[in-house]
Every structure is written in structure tokens, then in C-alpha cells.
Amino acid sequence: MDSKEGLSVNEVSVRFGGLVALDRVSLEAPPRQVLGVIGPNGAGKTTLFNVMCGFVKPDSGTLTYFGKQVHGLRPEKLTRMGVARTLQGLGLFSRMPVLENVMIGADSQAKVGVLRALLGAGPTVTEERRLRAAAMEALDRLGVAAYAAKMPPQLPYAIQKKVALARALVSNPRFLLLDEPASGLSEGEMADLGDLILELSGDLGVVLVEHHMDLVMRVCSNITVLDFGRVIAEGTPAEVKANPLVTEAYLGDEVGA
Ligand SMILES: Nc1ncnc2c1ncn2[C@@H]1O[C@H](COP(=O)(O)OP(=O)(O)OP(=O)(O)O)[C@@H](O)[C@H]1O
Ligand SMILES: [Mg+2]
Structure with a gap:
């Protein structure tokens, strides 16, 4: 394991009280x-x-x-350092415009939106401008820039999934962890997602957790199977x-x- 280029999990165990959620799990995500x-x-x-x-x-x-x-x-x-992930489900803030939802992914949360309001201290104008531009670019890359000013609940589910993905991409990751990105998508949307994942893997490592086997079998070069916390x-x-x-x-x- 421990490759010089990948993201490696080595003999990892996680317990929640008496429950062993991961039991000496090792895997390596290659670039x-x-x-x-x-x-x-x-x-x-x-x-x-x-x-x-x-x-x-x-x-x-x-x-x-x-x-x-x-x-x-x-x-x-x-x-x-380049490790980004999407959350199972959407994980979007429903009262925050799409653009700001994506900006949150760009850097530590203290720099935008929610916390800015709470703390009464914000990013510098230049920093804010940089984050906005990066967020627009991420939305544009996924073809959803037109929704930047909308609130997530106003949008179809598939578009919201893309917003959640844009949030992960905005930090320019080298590794992208996708937790059930296809859940709730139609067959056609899932095929498009497959194309997108393959395209993304041209320049970054993707780890895909998915229950839709057609998609998994189509896009993965390797697969690790877990059961009761074990490989x-x-x-x-x-x-x-x-x-x-x-x-x-x-x-x-x-x-x-
Ligand atoms: N914070 C937590 N506290 C206690 N138990 C937890 C916690 N998070 C997860 N678990 C338990 O750990 C085990 C693994 O959960 P996990 O969510 O990682 O599974 P999963 O493979 O992602 O499942 P799914 O396909 O349903 O998303 C489950 O038994 C779950 O109930
Ligand atoms: Mg899960």
C-alpha cells in the first residue's frame, strides 16, 4: 500500500460503542x-x-x-490538500443560494456565508471575488451555472445533485469521494453521471460508493467490497x-x- 501517488487506508478500524463499523480495512485509491x-x-x-x-x-x-x-x-x-467528498443525500443548505452553497466547498467554511453572518466577520473583497469565480466555474463545468442564484429546493433533484458535486469540485481536488451520487436519478441522468465520472477521472482519482451496479461496473477499474465492516x-x-x-x-x- 502507501503508494507515493494515491490515497491509502491502511488497516483502519472504527468502533461506535460496541459496534465495529470498520474492521482493519485497507484500500488504495489510485490517481x-x-x-x-x-x-x-x-x-x-x-x-x-x-x-x-x-x-x-x-x-x-x-x-x-x-x-x-x-x-x-x-x-x-x-x-x-486535495481530498473532496460529496455527502450521502444532498447536504445542501436550503436557504442559501446555489452559488454560496458551492462557495462553501472552496475553503474553510469560516470564509463564507453562514459563518460569516454568524461571526460578523467576512472574507476580504478579493477573497470573496475569487471564491465566487471558482464556484461559478465549477457550476459551469457541470452545466448548471444558470441556477447560481436559485435556492436548492426550487430545483429538480438531479440539478441539486450537480450543485452538491460542484461544491466538491470547487476546491480543485486530486481525489473525489462520491457517496451514492446516483441515488434518486433517472436511468438517463445516471448514464450522464457515468460519462461525467469517467471524464473527471481523466485528471483526478475518484472513489465511488454506489448501490447501482450497472454504473459501478461501467466506470470502475477496481472495486472493493465491504460487508460488516470488513473487506x-x-x-x-x-x-x-x-x-x-x-x-x-x-x-x-x-x-x-
Ligand atoms: N455516528 C455513528 N454512531 C453510531 N453508529 C454509527 C455511526 N455512523 C455509522 N454507524 C453504524 O456503523 C455501521 C456502518 O454505517 P455506514 O453508514 O458507514 O454504512 P454504509 O455502508 O454507508 O450504509 P448505507 O449503504 O446504508 O449508506 C452501521 O451499522 C451504522 O449504523
Ligand atoms: Mg452510506
């Missing part, structure tokens, strides 16, 4: 490829993402990024599909279909 992480509900996928972006500190094990130990770093620091299989989509342990744990009919 410019899509790594899939699949497994049944409650397998530990989101917890794994929380560790990879610094939201949750592992009870044991390490996180390395470009060969450096980074576990224990705060999420903002990891974002600045039960890994390999190419074809290897994972053919692995009886995986079929037993989770895939079954979905892969056969």
Missing part, C-alpha cells in the same frame, strides 16, 4: 482511476469515506496521502462479479440482472 466501494446497507462505506476525508478519526490504522501520514488531520486541511473481496469488475463471496453477501440478483 486518475475510479475505485468502487460497494457493500450492503450498513457495511461501513460512509464511515470509510468519513475516515478518508478526516471527519472520523480511526481507532487504529492510518491514512496516507502521497506517501505521507495524514490521519488525524482536520477535514478542512485534507480538503486544502470481503476486491478486484476488477469482472472478478468481483464472479466472486461467490460477493454474490452471497450482497450482489446476487442485481449482478445477475
